[in-house]
Amino acid sequence: MSDHPHSDGLAIETLELTKRFGNQTVVNAVDLRVPRGAVYGFLGPNGSGKTTTIRMLLGLAGATSGRVRVLGEDMPSRLQQVLPRVGALVEGPAFYPFLSGSANLHRLDTADRFAPGRTRTARVAEALDRVGLSHAATKKVHAYSLGMKQRLGLANALLMPRDLLVLDEPTNGLDPQGTREVRNLVRSLAAGGATVFVSSHLLAEIEQVCTHAAVMSAGSLVASGTLDELRRVGQAFVRLRTPDVDIARGVLLRLGLAPTALDEQASATDVDAATGWTVSAPLTDRSVTPEGIVASLVAANVRVRGFVVDEASLEDRFVALTGEGFDVVQ
Template structure:
């Protein structure tokens, strides 16, 4: 769905995007993750033909961008750097103008599609207030509604949960998963580790303009070879473990072992009560720290 080769963008002496090779497959929920100022938005704008690359190649939906971007955009929904809108007009009127200016919609179905898009983002009961009276979260929802008007094959979103409260973030996450299950590929740029970890199936990590890691999230969060055990009998468990115990914090134990089922059977057989047991996996935060090194604390949490 999206492929770039050695994609580079310079602003004078500043290299904003540095030789990025990106691969977004059909059906992905792809999290493009990086701290603020790492080049994410610049790259997203190049994918949409809004900024021209200094060098390199871009292919979106099998077509070169920007050369054939006019063929691509009717199949792409996008929200970049916050939603644009006429503040004196209502949300519905803004969406009508947005739809009329684009391609691939149609006047006959416009009112129905606008209603469906507003309902999907939680603005079905929006009144005739001008957009300038909207909260930041409502504006963000309206921008996402605009991206959904034509049922796109590909969604390209830049920080789509900006300004939303925790409930709103959860609703947008569930919506994006639903859209993905219905066949829409989602490319999501964010600096929020927790949100990417809950939503995405594949991630690319960019730091200082360079793509430092790209892989399926499940592969990146591989088991560490340790097991997390919760037991009301920590002393008895430690005695049974025979030197495999790495750490103990009250009733929570970390054990060197790679098979939770076998370890559980061993403990239960020895009369140790097991409250919880699971393989430890790397968090996305750990993956990012390993990939980017010092300075990665510029990433945020939701």
């Protein structure tokens, strides 16, 4: 502990974590710091090294170099002490297709030496109930849909009370309803005091539940921090609806912003206030507050009919960091 004086409050900490397969570096010097109690979104396109990182966090794969600490303990040397406190869903659910859902959970629960056999049946039933699979508990898993398997995987992570949940793509294969349920589940886990580390390549799913996020691209961590910190790095815009376009632009220019009229043809008189925003400017200078802008506009007798600050969505930031569509960094 002495060499990590600040790591006590971290559920996951990696230092220069690196994984090479042959001469291909899959995970490159990743420094993750996941505070306890956070819902930590781990973002990145497919193939960016998320799952390999998760495998190293859980001791499934060894790091080529670097260190991993989970719940304040070194991994993988303290694996036996750490993993009973960690629930995990790794690279999709995997089960014995010839066993029922509840038999599968029984089986995996026996693998944990510290899971008491006395309460096993009750715990399995409760975990199934928590993910809404009680009705299919006795059905063989080969008859499960992908979404049901995904829920069963989540149930497996919840068999014991956990301090940390590592959920790799938990909403994969789920319909919108199921996705919402997973989000609610993540919220309730976090409310119960657990740290949730959730990976996804679909940003929208994570954005609503996370307190923190990190973005992986081509094996490297390209951004990390609280959601607000991540958003702040991106560009924000102020948008203004007013008939007094020219005066408004002048005010914004004086404030050091670079306004553009959205509709250059529209004159001040024939703008219909209902059709949309007429002036917009990138909020380049963070010292200029939105309320300050409005005050200046009103003082200049601009008829402010609408004013909004559009924060860059995390999506924009995500795309900016990782590339667009299939053209992602490899």
